[in-house]
Amino acid sequence: MEMVTVIEHPLIQHKLTLMRMKETSTAKFRMLASEVSMLLTYELTRDMPVTYESIETPLAVMTAPILKGKKLAFISILRAGNGILEGMLNLVPSARVGHIGLYRDPKTLQAIEYYFKVPDDMEHRDAIVVDPMLATGHSAAAAVTRFKSVNPKSIKFVCIIAAPEGIKYFHELHPDVPIFTAAIDEGLNEKGYIIPGLGDAGDRLFGTR
DSSP states (O other): OTTEEEOOOHHHHHHHHHHHOTTOOHHHHHHHHHHHHHHHHHHHTTTOOEEEEEEEOSSOEEEEEEEOSSOOEEEEEETGGGGGHHHHHHHOTTOEEEEEEEEEOTTTOOEEEEEEEOOTTGGGSEEEEEOSEESSSHHHHHHHHHHGGGOOSEEEEEOSEEOHHHHHHHHHHOTTSOEEESEEOSEEOTTSOEESSOSOHHHHHHTOO
């Protein structure tokens, strides 16, 4: 699929398999989600621009690469997005963080916004919008639509698992936003959950039902 990158690194796939197992505890699931998100971030930031500065090591002066311009902003789709922020911030601790609160209407499956707060200088920042699952695509698409109103420099969407239906819907509304994921699963069931998936990511991250 165009504009979709499946990151098939063996470590990511191994940890994702452990996340999928129904017997995986909340604590272990949360730890694995953090590790997978950190590995995904490593891969999807490969194209970040760098500049060069003269620095002094304990032994010599050298010209060394450093990230160019403003740093990243991670935009979490609440609440499950917060479950993968930790790993990303471990890798890029200087990143700014924004939040978009959405819930899915159980009857219509449409996303309804209840919270929005992001850094105020997004026109200078590359943004990575995060949510563990891209299922129907309604929440992700609504979040990106809302987020585009603050004119970010660029947008990428990252999730751990995506459904083909979600990818299709998302890119119907946002063909310009690339998707990065660890897996594309078979599809959705009648309740809009990804199959085989890993269950409700938010519930498994936070120990709720």
